[in-house]
Amino acid sequence: MADNPHVLIETTLGEILVELFPDKAPxxxxxxxxxxxxxxxDETIFHRVVRNxxxxxxxxxxxxxxxxxxxxVPNEATxxxxxxxxxxxxARAMEKDSATDEFFINAADNPDLDHAGDxxxxxxxxxxxxxxxxxxxxKKINWKVVKPRDGFDELPVDAMEILSVSRYE
Structure with a gap:
């Protein structure tokens, strides 16, 4: 696992280091x-924050x-x-193979998001x-106050910026 790529997500509230799993989701x-x-x-935001x-x-x-x-990209949820x-x-739209650039970090165990059928x-x-x-x-980001506005249902009142995302060696 040490050879897996890592990325550093730098936000306005601190850094998040993530290990990626190319063997499971190439x-x-x-x-x-x-x-x-x-x-x-770089310079994007967390536009959807749903507590827990x-x-x-x-x-x-x-x-x-x-x-x-x-x-x-084809959905590799299996x-x-x-x-x-x-x-x-x-993240994706209703169609299973619709994911492009948006991602999410689970703030809790979310078994309802796991693969359950075709x-x-x-x-x-x-x-x-x-x-x-x-x-x-x-967790800090997940506990921010949100309110619906500008077409977004769970937009943080204070912008939760992603300053940069880069490979971490």
Missing amino acids: KTVENFLRYVDDGHY FVIQGGGYTSLLEKKPTREP NGLQNKAGTLAM TDEDYGYAVFGQVVEGMDVV
Whole structure:
């Protein structure tokens, strides 16, 4: 596991170090690292914060502008990894193979997000990493006050910025 790639997510509230699992989710990790290497996640926000559930980000600027994305990546939710507290997974729309750039960190164990069947609704969300340091930062973000505005249901009142995401050697 020591050879797995790691990324450092620098936020306005501190750093989150994540280990990625290319052996379990090769296409997802490759997709995520392409966005990392392109600087796509720099100066984005966590735009969806649901207490005791998830913090989601990577797709919007602080001005709430959607960033351009690549083609969706195939959903690898059948990889045996579970949406447990501290895991990193891909966000997606209703269609199972619709994940592009947005990711989330599970703030709690979320078995309802795991693969449970082959329909779009039951397919689940692909876990592809695990927080190894910085769960205190995840918890701080997860406890921020949110309110609906500008088309977002769970937008933090104070912007939760992702300053940068980079490979960590």
